[in-house]
Amino acid sequence: MIFTLNAATVDVDAHPMKRLLDVLREECGLTGTKEGCGEGECGACTVLIDDAAVCACLVPFAQVRDARVTTIEGLGGDHPLQRAFAEEGGAQCGICTPGMIMAALPLGEKPSLRKVREGLAGNLCRCTGYEAIYRAVRKA
Amino acid sequence: MKGVIAGLEMREPSSLDEALSAMRNDPSLVPLAGCTDLYVALNFGTLESTRFLNLWSIDELRVIEKSNDALSIGALTTYKSIIQSKLVRKRLPMLISAAREIGGAQIHNRGTLGGNIANGSPAGDTLPVLAAADATVVMRSADAERRVPLTQFYTGYRKSVLRADELIVAVEIPSFSGKQWFRKVGTRAAQAISKVVMAAVRSPRPRIALGSVAPTVIRLPMTEGALEEGAPIQEAQRILMDEISPIDDMRSTEEYRRRVASNLLGRFWAETE
Ligand SMILES: Cc1cc2nc3c(=O)[nH]c(=O)nc-3n(C[C@H](O)[C@H](O)[C@H](O)COP(=O)(O)OP(=O)(O)OC[C@H]3O[C@@H](n4cnc5c(N)ncnc54)[C@H](O)[C@@H]3O)c2cc1C
Ligand code: FES
Ligand code: FES
Numbered sequence: 138m139i140f141t142l143n144a145a146t147v148d149v150d151a152h153p154m155k156r157l158l159d160v161l162r163e164e165c166g167l168t169g170t171k172e173g174c175g176e177g178e179c180g181a182c183t184v185l186i187d188d189a190a191v192c193a194c195l196v197p198f199a200q201v202r203d204a205r206v207t208t209i210e211g212l213g214g215d216h217p218l219q220r221a222f223a224e225e226g227g228a229q230c231g232i233c234t235p236g237m238i239m240a241a242l243p244l245g246e247k248p249s250l251r252k253v254r255e256g257l258a259g260n261l262c263r264c265t266g267y268e269a270i271y272r273a274v275r276k277a
Numbered sequence: 278m279k280g281v282i283a284g285l286e287m288r289e290p291s292s293l294d295e296a297l298s299a300m301r302n303d304p305s306l307v308p309l310a311g312c313t314d315l316y317v318a319l320n321f322g323t324l325e326s327t328r329f330l331n332l333w334s335i336d337e338l339r340v341i342e343k344s345n346d347a348l349s350i351g352a353l354t355t356y357k358s359i360i361q362s363k364l365v366r367k368r369l370p371m372l373i374s375a376a377r378e379i380g381g382a383q384i385h386n387r388g389t390l391g392g393n394i395a396n397g398s399p400a401g402d403t404l405p406v407l408a409a410a411d412a413t414v415v416m417r418s419a420d421a422e423r424r425v426p427l428t429q430f431y432t433g434y435r436k437s438v439l440r441a442d443e444l445i446v447a448v449e450i451p452s453f454s455g456k457q458w459f460r461k462v463g464t465r466a467a468q469a470i471s472k473v474v475m476a477a478v479r480s481p482r483p484r485i486a487l488g489s490v491a492p493t494v495i496r497l498p499m500t501e502g503a504l505e506e507g508a509p510i511q512e513a514q515r516i517l518m519d520e521i522s523p524i525d526d527m528r529s530t531e532e533y534r535r536r537v538a539s540n541l542l543g544r545f546w547a548e549t550e
Contacts, residue, residue, distance in 0.1 A: 153287040154329065156316070175320040177313055180383060189357070189386040195316040196387070197309060199287055200333045240382060259381020 140201045142167075143211030153199035158182045160198045161208060169209035169235050173261070180260030183236035184208050190240045192259075207242075209235035217277040218242065227273035229264035236260055241274040248275060281322065289331045293338065293417075296444065299330060301419040304441035306330040310353055311387035313380070314396045338391070338446060341365060348450040349415075352391025360385065369410060369450055371457035371476050375402045378461050391445045394427075397435045397493075402461060404494035405476035407448060408486035409457075415447040416440075424449070431493035455480030456549040462537050463489075473534055475541040479549035481505065485542065490521050490534050497521070500542070510546045514539040 139148050142165060151160045161167045161184070173181030175194050182193040185207040212219060218238045221227065228234040237260050241248075244256045253274045262270060288306060290296040300306050307326040309315060310333065318324040332338065338353035341362050348368045350359070356376040359365050365372055379388060379402050393403045394414060407427045414430050416423055416439060427448070431437050439445065456479040463472035474488035483504045485497045500517045508516075518535050 152282050152285075153289070153331070154282045154285045154319075156320075176317045177380070177384065180381065183383055186386075190382045191386050192313075192383045194320065195312050195383075197287070197312060197316070197331070199289060199331050200309075200312070202334070243382070256382055259383045 138198070138202055140203060141205040143207055149198075151198050153197060155198045156194055157184070157196040157198055157201060157206070158193035161193060161206075167208050167210050171232055171235060173232065173236075177259075178261070179233070179236075180240060180257075181233055181236040183239040183260065185239060185242060188243060190243055190256075190259075207239070209239060212238070212242075217246075218274065221273040221277035222270070225269050225273035225276065227265065227270045233260060233262040233264075237262070237270055237274075241277070244274065246277070250275060281319070285327050285329065287329045287331055289334070291334065293335055293444075293446070294419075296330060296332060296335060297417060297419040297442075300442045300444070303328065308332050308395070308444060310389045310392040310395075311355065313384055313388040314392060332444070338444075340447075344449065346452050348452070349447050350390055350450070351447050352389065352394075352445045354390050356380075356385040356388050356390075357382075359390065368452065369406070369457070371409070371459040371478075372403065372406045374459040375406050375461070375474075375476070378402060390448065394430070394448070395437075395439060395445055397431060397437055399434065399491065399493055400472055400474070400489045401494070402474055402488065405474050405486040405488040406459060407450070408494045408496055409476040409478055409484045410450045410453070411484070413449045413451075414445055415449060416443045417446045418443045422446070427494075428496055434492035453478065453480070455483075458545045458549055460541055460544065462541065473537040473541065475538065475545065477542075477545045477549075479545070485517075485545070487521060487538055490538055495521065504546075510543055513546075514542050517542050 149164050151164045161170050171181040173179035177192045177195050183190050184193045186204050240257050240260050253271050288299050306328050308330050338351045340351045342349050356379050359376045360373055393401045412427045413424045458477045461474045472489040476486050478484040483501050488494045497520050499520045500513050503513045503516050518539055
């Protein structure tokens with residue numbers, strides 16, 4: 138099945154019902170996208186489909202046909218959000234971080250605190266208490 | 278989850294007609310919309326179905342439009358599209374209030390109105406809004422289309438009149454006037470013990486619907502009637518307490534829900550004066 142993954146056109150053979158999360162990690166070898174709860178509650182598996190944040194644990198692979206999928210690997214490691222998370226201490230154990238960054242991406246540059254709270258409402262963090270995460274997203 | 282999917286099958290129709298004829302030939306097909314309910318069940322291993330029908334690419338189910346004087350919202354419309362729709366903002370702002378509180382951005386981008394209705398949880402947040410708005414559910418099979426008022430759509434706990442060969446294609450909301458009001462108390466995580474949802478319209482004949490207090494969403498005709506006749510709000514609150522039968526048998530929870538519902542009625546009345 139053909140779709141766009143991190144700006145490259147790819148052809149991946151996987152079961153249409155397989156979770157996008159598993160296809161990314163197994164077939165595509167992209168393990169930056171994490172599994173937390175597997176039920177849509179934690180946001181650790183957040184990726185973008187056509188620039189909109191979704192939980193990859195709740196997406197059947199067939200539903201990304203012809204779509205653009207962006208994962209944390211697509212940011213290249215030196216994205217302003219990634220730098221801001223490092224500088225502000227927005228990542229501790231790091232499990233939630235890729236999902237947080239992907240959920241923050243559609244918010245654009247220097248979003249308001251209200252926008253950040255709303256945008257990250259579907260992402261849980263057990264470590265940081267969120268303040269450092271919000272600071273990082275507002276700064277980037 | 279792993280291994281489980283090997284036995285599953287998916288059909289991928291490219292139009293509504295194709296989807297409906299697939300369902301006529303095989304009523305065991307379960308429609309897949311945004312999968313925010315279905316994949317939770319799949320991940321839990323509680324899903325019994327093995328054959329699925331992918332609706333996601335059927336754009337004709339995503340239309341929001343005025344048809345005659347009613348507002349028509351396609352079944353596959355996501356919460357995100359509802360929140361962004363000028364037409365919905367103008368005609369049914371309480372649906373936007375409800376949509377905003379359904380999960381975070383990830384759920385807004387995928388969860389659909391049709392899925393919320395078909396899933397049929399008594400805690401579904403759009404259902405009180407649709408009940409208070411006198412919405413009609415539009416269903417279609419390969420042979421015919423039919424319309425059923427949302428208040429007659431459910432026949433019991435998670436049971437509805439929707440047949441196995443039918444899809445929900447849209448909901449229609451007739452135009453009405455009056456101030457719209459929506460409030461949700463309690464979260465999804467807490468829904469088992471304490472959630473109550475109210476949607477209401479302040480007009481000469483007030484309309485009040487409650488979610489999470491009964492096996493299905495309910496309207497409150499006695500409470501509405503009392504308010505229409507000018508009863509003081511305290512009396513209407515007493516009538517409401519008699520009128521609802523909370524879903525839970527545990528006495529304390531039942532009492533709690535009644536009290537919350539009564540308080541919500543008071544707030545609705547005070548805030549829409
Ligand atoms: C983290 C999280 C938080 C949530 N919070 C809330 C909340 O606060 N309030 C709330 O009400 N819900 C909540 N939900 C539930 C869910 O998001 C909604 O019920 C959603 O609207 C379901 O739509 P869907 O498109 O994802 O449905 P799906 O999961 O694709 O389908 C649900 C059911 O509807 C059927 N179906 C779907 N579309 C049609 C159609 N057009 N015709 C016939 N049958 C159809 C499917 O076969 C299935 O049985 C939450 C879910 C998650 C994961
Ligand atoms: S793993 Fe997908 S939301 Fe938690
Ligand atoms: S840093 Fe550990 S969960 Fe967020």
